[in-house]
Amino acid sequence: MTPIDLKQVRRDLHRIPELALHETQTHQYLKQLVMQWQQPWVTIREIPELPTALxxxxxxxxxxxxxxxxxxxxxxxxxxxxxxxxASEHAGLMHACGHDMHMTVGLGILAYFTQHQPKDNLIFFFQPAEEADYGGKRAYDLGVFTDEWRPDEFYGLHDHPGLPTGQIATRQGTLFAGTTEIHVTFTGKGGHAAYPHEAVDAVVAGAMFVNQVQTIVSRNVDPVRGGVVTLGAFHAGTVSNVIAETAHLDGTIRAFRQQDIEMMQQRVRDIVAGVALATGVTADLQLIQGGYMPVENDDTTTALFMTYMTQATDVDFSEIAPAMTGEDFGFLLQKFPGTMFWLGVGDPTHALHNAGLSPDEAALQPGVDAMVGYLNWRMMQ
Incomplete structure (x- = not known):
């Protein structure tokens, strides 16, 4: 169907993982490959202010x-x-979220339409910085999606190791949660463990904060809607007989509705202020949402997508419950109607972001075929 060896491309990309905004080798690989498919109806664009995007x-x-x-x-x-x-040739780096699969499916779809000119205009956005630094928002804020580069609707996939290989899954409404990073530093006064009255203990402040944030979901979020506040890092002190002067904690807020996220952010601010007042520390709090908005599928595009996928005889499709996974495609779906969907990659023993994640490459062609079929069908509507 396409002038591309999907497995080889995926393996090439898997070998060269790069962190957000540093995907220079990946960008060059993508660009060189796409240039081989150049046609009069194909235009390649780079962004000087976001140089790894394509x-x-x-x-x-x-x-x-x-x-x-x-x-x-x-x-x-x-x-x-x-x-x-x-395996990865870059020490300490890995495509542990399957973005190598994402790129390969996108390239497969693009390759098809470079050989079969579509009826409608298509724009393919190979986006840097999804895991951190919200590349989708960066591109939007740079005015990338204007004039002939403005999509009327937007689509994207995420691989799902727990779904059968090649299965397509989505739902109406919110598919993924929105997220917010929590970074807080409490600063007190260090001192000797024997003289606590002469010090201001940052560990006590940090522990109080840990305990208090546990009430945000249990006592402020509608249990039918759900939410998560997780603190994953707590760093304080150096030795057992010295009262710590500083304590630094990192965590995340997640919820399916933006209004709940904003309420949870405010509760974190209130708790930090209360802990500071109660313990005598000073507090520096950063709450960073960036582009990680809830992934809210558009009613119209998602109805069309689900209609096609349900009726297509060569597609294995299922409806699925929402997940607390975060994705910065949520920001773009706030700006353009569109749909995100899962592609099953058949590795149920390893979760996303696991060092052992090994997606089944047999999912690549079904992913390409399903989306090519949908786009051709959509253009006739």
């Missing part, structure tokens, strides 16, 4: 709309433990 526009024969497709390209600071012959 956009490709495929002009339609009789366009009624412009359809966008996004694939994220960055990796994670994880040391790979798969033992694969094409």
């Amino acid at each position: 956009l490709v526009r495929v002009a339609g024969t009789d366009p009624q709309r412009t359809i966008g497709y996004r694939a994220d390209i960055d990796a994670l600071p994880i040391t790979e433990a798969t033992g694969l012959p094409f």
Whole structure:
């Protein structure tokens, strides 16, 4: 169907994982590959202010709309433990969230339409910085998606190790949660363990904060809607007989509705202020949401997507419950109607962001075929 060896491309990309905003080798690989498929109706665009991003526009024969497709390209600071012959060649880095699969499916779809000019205009956005630094928002804020580069609707996938290989899954409404990073530092006064009255203990402040934030979800969030506040890091002190002067904690807020996220952010601010007042420390709090908004699928595009996927005889489709996973595609879906969906990659023993994650490459062609079929069908609507 396409002039591309999907497995080889995926393995090439898997070998060269790079962190957010540093995907230079990945960008070069993508660009060189796409340039081999150059046609009069294909335009390649780079963004000087976001140099690892790559956009490709495929002009339609009789366009009624412009359809966008996004694939994220960055990796994670994880040391790979798969033992694969094409494992990461970059020490301490790994495509542990399957973005190598995302890119490969996107390339497969693009390759097809470079050989079969579509009716509608298509825009492919190979996006840096999904795992951190919200590359989708950065591109939007730079005015990338304007004029002939403005999509009327946007689509993107995320691989799902717990779903059968090649299965497509989505739902109406919110698919993924929105997230917010928590970074707080409490600063007191260090001192000798024997003289606590002469010190201000940052460990006590940090412990009080840990305990208090546990009440945010249990006592402030509608239990039907759900939410998460997790503190994953607590750093304080050096030795057992010295009262710590500082305590630094990092965590995350997650919820399916933006109004709940904003309420939970305010509760964190209130608790930090209360802890500071009660213990005598000073507090520095950073809450960073960036582009990690809830991934809210558009009613119209998602109804069309689900109609096609349900009726297509060669697609394994299922409806699925929402997940607390975060994704910065949520920001773009706040700006453009569109749909995000899961692609099953059949590795139920390893979660996303696990050093042993090994997606089944047999999912690549079904992912490409399902989206090519949908886009061709969508252009006739």
